[in-house]
Amino acid sequence: MSSEGKGTNRRNFMKAGVGTMAALAAAGGVLAPLRSVENGITLDAFLQQHYRRLDADTLDSIMRRLEEETGKKYGAQVHISDPKPMDGVEYGYALNLSRCNGSRKCVTACMKENNQSRDPEIQYIKVLEMPRGSFNLEHSDHYYEHETVPAKDTFYLPVQCHQCNNPPCTKVCPVGATWTEPDGVTVIDYNWCIGCRYCMAACPYEARRFNFSTPKIPREEINPNQGYLSNRIRPRGVVEKCTFCLHRTRKGKYPACMEACPTGSRIFGNMLDPDSEISYILRNREVYILKEEAGTMPRFFYYFET
């Protein structure tokens, strides 16, 4: 190589040196906002496997870790368990639209039971105020505010996850982070979800919510009785949804929304048990499902009975 070439090379190295310095400075500037992140992701959390690949011991240690993290982050003592689906049980829900008065007591009870973020607000149940004489959802009001309910010439249509037999949401998930359990409840592994929100685009019932921010819940309002697949406090950046309160219902209790309903519009139970109230309603009332044409085959039914 000629001496000229060497000179050019040296100059290039100088340039490269200056370039590297600039790149490092730029990298520092780029990464500056990360300094404000409170808790980094631990290696254990990063490497955690899918729920359905965990053995009992590993799952147990994960739940202890999550309890500890909740303690640190929210200052609350919580207990996380993982109740399994019961044999011979398939849950169903029926809602009497003639009785529902739009009080939204179910919405509030659900929020408290399921540790939903208060800021930003996340709610699983939407109560739609519908003008009498129409079933076009585009005529509904999602944000009605009245002194008293029910408002004149309206009826109310509460919508939450319909726990479909043929759920479009689980099909589209690229990582299998959401699936339907044997008792009919569609759940999410909050530690496996990558936050792509494809399931939200797929759901015809608008039943899924995304944690755009870290959930904020006052310490004294945290429900300490938590299920791994249901109401434990969700991490930021993942999708969540109604699970028919599986941490309650798998222990023989009713879902919080049903207990809170002041009008007795909600009927929940085991559809495989012929003596259950839900079975009776499904046999003897003219029940229908929302968006039947979507082919989702919900486990959530509506009927009118005054």
Place this chain on the structure above:
Amino acid sequence: MVKDYLVFLWRAVLLSFTGGWRFYTWMTVLTVIAVIGGNAYTRQLAEGLAVTGMTDQVSWGAYIANFTFLVGVAAASVMLVIPAYIYRNKDMHDVVLYGELLAIAAIVMSLLFVMVDLGRPDRFWHMIPKIGLFNFPGSMLSWDVIVLNGYLLLNLHIAGYLLYMHYLQRQPTKLFYMPFVFIAIVWAISIHTVTAFLYVGLVGRPFWNAAIVAPRFLGSAFTAGPGILIIAFQVITRVSHVQITDRAFRLLRHIITASLMINLFLLACEAFKEFYSEELHNSSATYLFFGLHEYDKLVPWIWSAITMELVAAVILVTPPLARRMALFNVACVFAIVGIWIEKGMGLIVPGFIPTPLGNIVEYTPTWNEVFVCLGVWAFGLLIFSWMLRLAIPIMSGQFSKASGINLKQRAAMEGGTS
């Protein structure tokens, strides 16, 4: 042989940092924008997707809109590959490589746009088959991951192999690239079809759940992609000694004209179906074109897009107008921008408005989101420019294994125009 390759890589690195003042300015500007975008993305990492304008109601926005557009740009490079390799069109042979490089840059950008849209990018490995849990073939998104990465690898191989052979001044062995060229042609159609199926497969969104979406994707892609190439080729001929023949330009003009016509025809078909029957499922289209109640944020955008596409169409089909380079460029830019609006935000956002339960929540990207988008675009252009910086001297024979030419002389030659 390995040594030859390592020397090639080293020389390529040196060449990457050599150029005229225009090259330095351009690369610096792009780097600065990319760094600003990187900073905005880091803020999103720190605070969550709450820094975007997206909501539970409109859960995809500018990121996915840009992703969709760029997949189309990547797919469109195939429109150069077919005449070049299958019909042995000599004029296209010289330019096809640049099309492949554009495809590489576009795929990198579209993958980045998916990454920045994820709520948990740290869990990206969950998508890796076996190690993670890859929901294939159930999820169309998993199909998309396969076809996009596959297309990236195919183009990296074809372009990389041809460039290296040129550098060695050896005749490329057909067996080493022609089979991949044929695969890439089918693959290019598939990346855009699969991306369309991401939306088409959703039963709860009538605006997307229509068979016409996939053909429209292809029509618009084959307009915007060649459009970008036409602009890029003019820049290349301006700043280097590479000559692009008039016949190559003419062929690209035919492609862009035909594709734009097809796209407009399909748009008309869609508009007829949505509006003539006056059924309820047309609310999203009504929102997009005319506004729903008092909500009409997208209306000026979509009509600007349609106007631009129509003006472009008129210029392109009128030979006396299209032959004037300035007007022809206007037509290309209008077609590109029109399709970017129409198939970006114009496709993604109305899918969410109204929501399946009839709620209307409008969407406007935040500044942070805009900066992230600009950053990804700048990064993609940076990659494209860098690849051109290497490819142009290789293709013109200035940069080869045998070339004794030293860097300074070359810099002088390259900078000769500056």
